[in-house]
Amino acid sequence: MTLTPTAPAGPAPGASVRAALATGARPPAPGSLSTSLTFAWRALLKIRHVPEQLSDVIAVPIIFTLMFTYLFGGALDGSPRAYLQFLLPGTLVMAVLLATVYTGVNLNTDLGKGVFDRFRALPIWRPAPIAGALIGDALRYLLACALVLALGLLLGFRPHGGALGVLLAVALVVVFALALSWVFTLLGLLLRSPNAIMSVAMVVLFPLTLASNILVEPDTMPGWLHTVVDANPVTHLVTTARAAMAGSATAGQITAVLLASAVIAAVFAPLTVRLYNAK
């Protein structure tokens, strides 16, 4: 404290605070969609202020595409370029699925902060913060897709299904990733720290992505592994994405992916919401 009295900065709060209180009438409560979109906006603001959080979404797809193309390309398909034609839809899936972890990590980080208390004390649709975060995540997934595709085109990948086929593949991958995100929101609520989520995520995601047809067709695998790969929903997603980009996706394939997504979401979304509401 200084010994000589100094004038307070600005006018005394009394009058202006009083005016602000007088004009603070409550508007009608917003709907659940509008509230969720507001939380999606918050996710975008966070990306703008903390762009580092996109580094995984940016780095992983680039590294995977380059690494697998040149690492396996020669051995598997004679040339990297030929292999890329097979691999690219797979790396697209892999890059996006690995990004789903951050849904859980971000939720877990958020929950520990005081601002979440404020959100939970508001008269809003309760799961809105989670729904909004998922909308924000969908944009991250799209960014990852765009990167993989741009890099692929640069290296010589040619989707014969055209723009429409590519869009269909991207849409299916994002839908599936959003469904899978619910697994990680649940983990985000159940586990203590972001690190714990990362370790559990590795245990879930590595088998899910590697025991699939992302890198190689399962024909040469032993019988039991073949069965596992065939049962893995990621295999169906990759098959469908490949077919879509090649312009040969069937309604049956598309339905299978949507159905798998719906089942995953139907199990994990209600569990997440129930756990979140009980917190």
Added chain:
Amino acid sequence: MNSYSDFAVETIGLTKVFGATRAVDGIDLSVPSGLVYGFLGPNGAGKTTTLRMLATLLRPDGGSARVLGHDVVAQADAVRARVGLTGQFASVDEDLTGAENLVLLGRLLGHSSRHARLRAVELLDAFDLADSAGRQVKTYSGGMRRRLDLAASIVVTPELIFLDEPTTGLDPHSRNQVWDIIRTLAWEGTTVLLTTQYLEEADQLAARIAVIDRGTLIAEGTPGELKTSTGRGALQVRLHNPDQRAEAARTLSRVLELPVHLDLDPAQLTTPGADPERATLALAELTRAGLPVATFALGQPSLDEVFLALTGHPTQEEAA
């Protein structure tokens, strides 16, 4: 059972248990509408836990609570639609700017984008934050953060506002600013329920005070009632001449009939628990004995003294 009437907050046997800790252990509370109500207690007393139950963030394990006439469990949404909350630790988003925080809340409360932005500007001006509106909150000082937190709680003017230790960690200037804001809130008709660890703060702001310790209510009343029930403050005397301190100590001790402490300052003496009338006699006696007094103060009882008087034990961190 009591009928819930004009009380902004009324609890009956409110209880919350964490494992072996009875954080809140059967609290009966009646907070009248339209005034500042202080919730006073040391670390771990259960202040935050009580407030979180009232703000519908924690489910009580026992008893019941009504806020503005609505049950906090059965009618949580009705409660949420009428109260504001400022948590003990900044309840604003550190990564966003001050303006973005307020616009976000405006949108969540139902304002259009345009109105939410206008409201944010109005509040930033009123809380003296206009210059830092575009900066991320993580760059704010403690006082600015608190003001933003308070602004965030009145994006829509609440009927009741919960403030958890609103001035802990603030410098005297920021503390006074926050005190002014709290008084303005009450003046405008918002009931304020605040927690504090400082008797002085409760005394400055609150019309009534509840003292809580180890999850139970140990006293309730106006600040005046509490202070008279808990006795006296300390008489602190500073002499002109430090060499006379030993003699002054003997004089004070004789008149006040109490033990006198010699402070670190070589000219200063303190007598805790001094009766005000005897204190005036003691001061006169010092002058008469040729022991001139430079300054003196008759302090309020500290929170420690209040506790000692009310519970017979000094304040303690957690329940040891």
